[in-house]
Amino acid sequence: MKQNPLPETKVSSEEFIEFDDTVFYTETLAKIYTEQGFYKRAIDVYAKLILLYPEKSSYFASLVQELKTKNNQ
Incomplete structure (x- = not known):
């Protein structure tokens, strides 16, 4: 069975957000930082x-x- 490839998505430079891919950004992480x-x-x-x-x-x-x-404070 042949699968159709996903359509290519164009992203403008204004929509591109740089994230460090070695960090998981979660609400739990933010709460831990706050507690510390x-x-x-x-x-x-x-x-x-x-x-x-x-x-x-x-x-x-x-x-x-x-x-x-x-x-x-």
Whole structure:
């Protein structure tokens, strides 16, 4: 049985997001960083999650705001 190849997808340079493929960006990782006091790292993970899961962007953005407040104290 012959399979049809998937259609080629064009991505403009504006849509391309650079991710470090050796890191798994998860909410759990961000929570661990937060618990350990690594607020900047947690903020960076949440920023990536906002791009990966735009449907949860307002939730992640509120967590980022909380972390920025904690980081400035």
